[in-house]
Amino acid sequence: MPKVVDPVERRHAVVDALFRVVVRDGLQRASLRTVAAEAQLNIGSLRHYFATHEELKRFAMASMIERVGGRLRASVDEVGDLAALPPADLLELAVRLLGELLPIDESRRAEVTVFLDFAAASRTDPALRDLAERAAVGMRGFVRLVLERLESREALRPGVRIDVETERLASLVDGLGMNAVLHPELVSASDCLDTLRAHLGALACP
Template identity: 80%
Template sequence: MPKIVDPVERRREVVDALFRVVVRDGLQRASLRTVAAEAQLNIGSLRHYFATQEELMRFAMGSMIERVAERLRAAIEEAGDLAVLSAQELLELCARLLGELLPLDERRRGEVTVFLDFAAASRTDPALRDLASQVAVGTREFVGHVLERLEARGALRRGLRLDVETERLSALVDGLAMNAVLHPELVGAYDCLEVVRTHLGALAT
């Protein structure tokens, strides 16, 4: 009997292989051939799922966006009824949620590394630009939503401009993510989370 291959699982394996190649060697080395070798597939089998490198890249980025979104949804569900949380507990939850965008462990470090390479490539590759823009817009919308929830609970100081604070916090998260990947000896996981906690605390009542 021929082995039955689950196409969803196989695509996930290929995306994981792509991430490993990008983290280890950089996006410029992530050709269909190198990804196929990393996934222990022949190039013909990989082309059955992804005809071109662009198709693979776009699928991989979409997959990463969905993974992060799913973790955020799970963290919110795990927190339960947000209305019963104290202001301090709500601030800590928000810091944890923002931590999903930071390289706090090997999995998230891989995701941030892949995204940084992808975003750099999108500057000169129009085929990737819309997804990079989608991530940037999505990050700001998420950060804005976090601050809106805090404001609605009365956990933020009065008089803050949420549009400005959204951009400030987005820039902080982006900067921490980039520096923690490029200079892990200077910015570690603990530093990232403490900076986010301190910033949120400075905005609190």
């Protein structure tokens, strides 16, 4: 009997292949043909799941957003409302949570690399623009949530403006991620975490 192929599983396998091509060669090299070769499929089989290059890119970017978003939600759920933690441990927990957005290991480095390519492409590709905006809004929502949890436990100094600090911290995370991918010899994983730690420490109660 011919092997039954799960179409959902196959589509995600193709997306994983696209991510590998992007990490290795850049999004501009991730054509249907190169992705099919990476996924060990012929081009006709790949077109059965993604009729066009644009459809594949959009599905891949949406998958990336959902993958990272799911991991962030799980991280927040794991720590709950922070009620059981002493204030001294809260900032380190916040560093760990925000580190989920940074290239601090190989899998996260690949995610940030892929996302940077997609975000850059969205500037001139209308098909990706709404997804890039969704990712930016979602990231800021996560950063704000972390800051609000710290504020609720009185771990932040009085007078901190959550709206302003959300944008400052989101911009810091974006910059660290970009520079750690583009200049790994200058910005290491430990540099990313130490910088986050220093920034949050400056917001903390004395």
